[in-house]
Amino acid sequence: MAQAYESVTVETKDHVAQVTLIGPGKGNAMGPAFWSEMPELFAALDADPEVRAIVLTGSGRNFSYGLDVPAMGGSFTPLLSGDALAGPRAVFHREVKRMQGAISAVADCRTPTIAAVHGWCIGGGVDLISAVDIRYASADAKFSVREVKLAIVADVGSLARLPMILNDGHLRELALTGKDIDAARAEKIGLVNDVYADADAALAAAHATAAEIAANPPLTVHGIKDVLDQQRIAAVSESLRYVAAWNAAFLPSKDLTEGIAATFEKRPPQFTGE
Numbered sequence: 001m002a003q004a005y006e007s008v009t010v011e012t013k014d015h016v017a018q019v020t021l022i023g024p025g026k027g028n029a030m031g032p033a034f035w036s037e038m039p040e041l042f043a044a045l046d047a048d049p050e051v052r053a054i055v056l057t058g059s060g061r062n063f064s065y066g067l068d069v070p071a072m073g074g075s076f077t078p079l080l081s082g083d084a085l086a087g088p089r090a091v092f093h094r095e096v097k098r099m100q101g102a103i104s105a106v107a108d109c110r111t112p113t114i115a116a117v118h119g120w121c122i123g124g125g126v127d128l129i130s131a132v133d134i135r136y137a138s139a140d141a142k143f144s145v146r147e148v149k150l151a152i153v154a155d156v157g158s159l160a161r162l163p164m165i166l167n168d169g170h171l172r173e174l175a176l177t178g179k180d181i182d183a184a185r186a187e188k189i190g191l192v193n194d195v196y197a198d199a200d201a202a203l204a205a206a207h208a209t210a211a212e213i214a215a216n217p218p219l220t221v222h223g224i225k226d227v228l229d230q231q232r233i234a235a236v237s238e239s240l241r242y243v244a245a246w247n248a249a250f251l252p253s254k255d256l257t258e259g260i261a262a263t264f265e266k267r268p269p270q271f272t273g274e
Contacts (some may be wrong), residue, residue, distance in 0.1 A: 001020055003040075003041075003044065005033070005037050005041060006024065006033035006037065007021065007022065007023065007024070007030070007031070007033040007034035007038075007040065007209035008020060008021055008022060008034075008037065008168055009059075009251055010041070010045075012048075012051060014201070014211065014214065014217075015051065015052040015053065015214035016051070016052070016053050016054070016055060016207060016210040016211060016214055017024070017048075017051045017053075017054045017055070017242040018054075018056075018057065018207075019041070019054060019055070019056050019057075019269075020057050020058065020059050021034075021056075021058040021059060021064050022059045023059075023068075025065070025068035025071055025258065026065060026068075027061075027062045027064065027065030027120060028058045028062060028063065028065065028066065029066065029067065029068035029069075029071070030064060030067055030068055030124045030125075030128075031068035031071035031072060032071060032072065032264045034054040034068075034102065034127055034151075035098065035099050035102045036042075036102075036192065037042050037074045038103070038105050038106065039041040039101055039102055040259035041105075042054075042105040042109045043105065044104055044110075044152075045111060046107065046109045046110050046111050047143070049218075052112075052174055052213065052216075052218050053084050053110065053111060053113075053114065053115050053209075053210035053211070053214045054111055054112070054113045054115050054210070055079060055113075055116060055206045055207055055210050055231060056110070056113060056114065056115045056116070056128070056129075056132060057114075057115070057116040057117075057118075057180075057202070057203055057206070058117075058118065058119070059118035059167060060119075061106045061118075062118070062119030062120040062129065063117045063119055063120065063122065063129075063141070064121060064122065064123075064125035065114075065118070065119060065120055065122050065123075065125065066122040066125050066126075066127075066146070067123055068215045069228045069260065072137045073261045077107060077139075080199065080202040082131040089218065089248045090184035090251070091249075092247075092250070092251075093244055093245065096155050096243075096244040096247060096248065097240075097244050098156065099155075099156045100156045100240050100244065102156075102157070103127050103128060103130075103131050103156050103157040103273075104131070104157070104236075104238070104240070106128065106131040106132060107131035107132075107161065107229075107236070107243075109221045109252055109259045110225060110226065111222075112130075112133045112134070112135065112210075112213050112221060112225060113127045113131060113133050113134075113205045114133065114134040114135075114209055114210055114223065115128070115132045115134070115136065115206070115232075116136050116137075116138075116199070116202045116203040116205070116206040117135065117137045117138070117143075117192065117202065118137070118138040118140060118141050118198070118199035118202060118203075119134070119140060119141060119142070119199070120141075120142050120144075121141060121142065121143045121144075122143075122144045122146050122156070123144065123145070124156065125143075126144070126145050127141060127154065127156045127157035128157075128159045128251050129159060129191045130157055130158050130160075130161035130162050130165060131156040131157055132167055132214065133224070133225065134193055134209060135191065135192040135204075136192060136193055136194050136195075136196060136200055136202045136205050136206050137183040137186060137187070137195050137196070138183065138190040138195070138197070138199045138201065138202040139183050139184075139185065139195055139196065139197055139270075140183070140198070140199070141180050141182070141183040141192075141195075141202075141253070142179070142180050142181065142182055143174075143180070143182075143183075143186050143191060144177065144178060144179065144180045145158055145162075145173075145174045145175045146178045146180075147175075147178070148175065148176065148177070148259045149178040149259060149263075149269065150255075150259035150260060150263060151253060151255035151258070151269075151271065152247070152256065152257040152259070153174065153243060153246060153247055153251070154243075155240075155243040155244060155246075155247045156240075157173060157240070159239065159243060160234055160235075160236045160239035161232070161241070162174075162175075164190075164231075164232050164234075164235075164236075165190060165191065165241075166189055166191060167189070167190075170189040170190075184266075186269025211264050233236040241273060253274060254272060254274040255269075255272065255273065255274060258270060258271060258272075259271070263271050
């Protein structure tokens with residue numbers, strides 16, 4: 001692909017495209033470019049007859065720290081103030097829907113997607129891997145549905161898609177505590193298919209599976225994925241719609257301000273329920 005992107009690099013060889021998160025935020029955090037580029041990128045990959053499978057990974061030491069709060073927070077501040085009226089809340093609702101669309105572009109891609117996760121996969125990173133078809137991890141991988149620690153209801157995909165991946169109790173434990181889990185635990189609860197010794201081994205496994213998929217008839221592969229996806233499309237769509245409306249109505253709070261401040265100040269938050 002000739003198109004250059006700010007948030008990822010793309011390399012295609014032998015019918016397999018590798019999409020590598022590069023930030024530019026710390027830990028491949030997801031800033032403005034990521035949310036703008038994902039729909040365009042995955043539409044282009046899906047339309048390319050030379051691409052029959054996609055491997056998604058992160059550059060450097062981590063998969064992704066999730067939302068790039070320093071880069072994105074400023075645009076949300078006026079929309080989330082305690083006295084925000086209908087206008088700002090409507091703008092925020094549209095922004096959430098736009099960000100949901102970036103993750104849904106991955107889920108809706110007809111071409112099979114495989115994530116190779118190493119290091120941290122936090123918040124938006126979990127949203128992203130919940131949208132792929134197959135997930136592998138290195139032994140050092142760590143996962144967290146951490147939005148609750150910021151007083152945020154995760155709203156761009158994890159709460160909509162993880163119910164089709166994890167059992168209910170495991171999902172509720174992750175989402176309600178915001179706890180970190182290691183790769184062994186992620187494999188045990190079904191978040192990842194397999195765990196490998198290191199990042200290189202996990203990426204190699206992802207490419208090996210991608211090559212197996214790419215060797216199969218592409219129209220049949222698309223059909224299999226389409227049939228499997230039909231079981232979840234309506235449920236995911238309704239969940240995304242509902243959480244976008246919920247956050248537009250209820251997200252602004254003193255606890256949200258405290259959660260973000262505590263994150264920047266690297267201290268435990270003191271939530272009051274206000």
